[in-house]
Amino acid sequence: MVDVTDNTMLSNGVLIDNKFFPKKNLQSGTLRIVLTTQCNYKCKYCFAEGEQNKQIRIIPLEKLKPILKTSKEFGINKIKLTGGEPLLYPEMEALLEYIRQIDIPYVDLTTNISLLNEKNIKLLNKYQVNALTLSLNTLEKEKYEYLSGFSNFDLIKENLERTIQEFKGKIRVNCVIFDEKYKEKDYQSIIHLCQENNLGMRLIEPSVVDGFPITYTKEKFKKFTNQLRKKAERVIESDCNSVEYLFFGNWYLTIMHSLCDNRICEACPKYMYIRITSDLKFKPCLSRRDTEIPIDLENEQTIEQSFIQAINYMGVGI
Numbered sequence: 001m002v003d004v005t006d007n008t009m010l011s012n013g014v015l016i017d018n019k020f021f022p023k024k025n026l027q028s029g030t031l032r033i034v035l036t037t038q039c040n041y042k043c044k045y046c047f048a049e050g051e052q053n054k055q056i057r058i059i060p061l062e063k064l065k066p067i068l069k070t071s072k073e074f075g076i077n078k079i080k081l082t083g084g085e086p087l088l089y090p091e092m093e094a095l096l097e098y099i100r101q102i103d104i105p106y107v108d109l110t111t112n113i114s115l116l117n118e119k120n121i122k123l124l125n126k127y128q129v130n131a132l133t134l135s136l137n138t139l140e141k142e143k144y145e146y147l148s149g150f151s152n153f154d155l156i157k158e159n160l161e162r163t164i165q166e167f168k169g170k171i172r173v174n175c176v177i178f179d180e181k182y183k184e185k186d187y188q189s190i191i192h193l194c195q196e197n198n199l200g201m202r203l204i205e206p207s208v209v210d211g212f213p214i215t216y217t218k219e220k221f222k223k224f225t226n227q228l229r230k231k232a233e234r235v236i237e238s239d240c241n242s243v244e245y246l247f248f249g250n251w252y253l254t255i256m257h258s259l260c261d262n263r264i265c266e267a268c269p270k271y272m273y274i275r276i277t278s279d280l281k282f283k284p285c286l287s288r289r290d291t292e293i294p295i296d297l298e299n300e301q302t303i304e305q306s307f308i309q310a311i312n313y314m315g316v317g318i
Contacts, residue, residue: 018185025075026311029289030273031068032080035095036057037278039084041112043135045206047179057278061091061098063297065277069102070303078106080273087115096127106130110174114150116159121166131170132163137178139189147178164197172200177221195251202254203228218258223257239262240271268315282310291316 026181035179036058068079079099081089086109089095099107109124110133124132131307138144141153150156163171173194175187187203205221229235232246232253244255264271268285275283282293291313296302 012167026071026274026307027075027270028073028078028273030078030080031071031076032082032273032275033064034082034084034275034278035089035092036084037088038088038115039112040088040150041085043112044147044149045176046138046267048231058089059276059278062318063280064095064276066297066300067280067295067303068099068104070274070300070307072102072104073304074307077104078108079104079108079272081109082280083110084278085112085115086105087111093123093127097131100127108133110135111146112150113159113163114152116163116167117164117168125166125168129169131172132167133240134160134163134171134173135176136173136190137158137175138186139193142188143186164199170200171197172202173203174204176204176206177224178206191253194253195248198251200254202256204256205258221257228253228255240267265315269311272314274310274314282306284314285316 034055038058043138060138068076081095081122083089086092096107107127109129109130110132112135113184116132139146144153145151145154173190175190177187182212191201193199205218228246229244232248234247236245236247242257244257246253246255250301275286276295277283277292280295282295284293285291291310293306293310293313297304
């Protein structure tokens with residue numbers, strides 16, 4: 001007989017405080033991991049994956065391994081590695097090796113490009129990293145250094161060219177439309193770069209960043225994207241109104257509006273993913289802190305309990 005006073009694992013779920021939660025898969029199949037808060041940039045628009053505490057943290061691989069192993073039982077087949085700057089993670093090779101060892105088939109890494117040297121690209125290719133997401137908001141040296149706080153734009157151009165030539169997986173560019181003084185022409189060079197090299201590209205509406213006013217307002221973002229929309233041969237909208245695809249021949253551009261503005265809470269469990277924060281919590285909602293679940297690493301069952309609680313917090317509303 002089950003002792004209902006305890007948090008007890010059952011064969012098909014978990015009993016928490018006398019309430020039964022059936023084990024269920026994370027429908028998107030994606031887990032996003034903030035490996036470290038450490039970064040060699042100081043981007044003015046940085047949302048820091050929703051993490052408030054700016055203290056430098058690094059997830060120990062030995063603590064991450066059992067979470068990754070358990071996550072497969074919840075339908076996880078895609079891992080997104082972020083930071084901070086994930087290529088600063090000291091155990092990156094061992095992590096990639098372990099992900100392949102437990103047979104998670106898809107790995108995506110988001111990087112600011114600065115560390116995509118020959119050695120790191122060889123490492124990513126060795127472990128068959130499927131995709132790279134490159135943060136790149138302008139191809140103009142002065143503007144780049146102003147936005148990023150990184151002063152070696154020549155290195156970025158060199159690494160970008162190398163990545164396009166040598167990386168074997170897919171490449172996409174994340175471009176945050178940040179400041180009102182940057183006009184459409186400032187983004188056309190990035191758009192042309194992506195078209196010519198068949199790179200994916202996402203134009204992203206900026207999030208609110210504490211302590212730094214965002215001058216590129218939502219109205220300006222809408223006006224700018226409307227200009228592109230008129231030039232597109234075909235426009236496909238999503239059912240959540242947060243994503244649009246603009247087709248120019250065989251190449252398309254993704255426009256990403258604020259998810260929280262569109263209140264996709266009802267669709268969240270189907271489309272969205274859970275984060276693992278740098279302080280080892282499951283974060284099912286980017287905009288909320290009260291739904292974060294500390295991951296109990298005592299054993300496999302306690303990790304499962306934490307995962308189930310996080311899944312049940314998806315789509316609870318703002």
